[in-house]
Amino acid sequence: xxxxxxxxxxxxxxLPARLEVASLLEGEASGWPSPLRALPGxxxxxxxxxxxxxxxxxxxxxVQGLRFLEQARQARGRLPLPHWCGDYxxxxxxxxxxxxxxxxGLPADWPVHAAVYASASEDRSRWLLVLPARGQLWYGWxx
Numbered sequence: 001x002x003x004x005x006x007x008x009x010x011x012x013x014x015l016p017a018r019l020e021v022a023s024l025l026e027g028e029a030s031g032w033p034s035p036l037r038a039l040p041g042x043x044x045x046x047x048x049x050x051x052x053x054x055x056x057x058x059x060x061x062x063v064q065g066l067r068f069l070e071q072a073r074q075a076r077g078r079l080p081l082p083h084w085c086g087d088y089x090x091x092x093x094x095x096x097x098x099x100x101x102x103x104x105g106l107p108a109d110w111p112v113h114a115a116v117y118a119s120a121s122e123d124r125s126r127w128l129l130v131l132p133a134r135g136q137l138w139y140g141w142x143x
Contacts (some may be wrong), residue, residue: 011049011139013077014126016088018068019137020054047141053132061117061132066091069130070116088119088128101127101140 015021053061060068075086093098097118112134120126129138 008009014075014086014141015051015128015137016072016074017076018072019128019130020057022054022139023052025050025052025136026035049139051137051139053130053135053137055135058132058135061130062115065115066093066117069119073119087122089122089124091119093117098130101129103129111138125136 001046012021068121069091072091073088075088079143089100091097094116100118100120103118114131117130117132118130124142127139129140130136131138
């Protein structure tokens with residue numbers, strides 16, 4: 001199994017089961033460029049992967065917003081980490097969501113009316129950012 005596929009499968013276990021992903025878009029690991037560089041005022045995370053959301057998940061988030069995400073607070077699996085916690089904090093929306101994961105803004109070309117949602121693990125070592133207008137789920141982790 002390739003390193004990319006192995007990393008994708010490992011990270012999928014850390015994602016809430018309710019958030020179905022369809023593809024790995026790109027990420028930062030072993031020298032991959034960081035999509036975080038596109039965000040102003042963002043400290044670089046030691047790891048970041050971007051996934052394409054499954055169409056049904058993207059549609060559900062677009063229609064239901066936080067009501068859908070309320071049930072996406074438990075990781076689907078377990079990672080072999082010493083202090084693993086598979087619980088995520090309550091989801092936030094808009095500017096509050098960005099603050100939840102330490103981002104101070106979106107790229108200049110991002111429409112101001114576009115929805116953005118975020119959650120962080122209880123220990124804030126991992127975070128999720130959902131951009132339904134772009135059909136993307138970002139998963140970042142700290143050292």
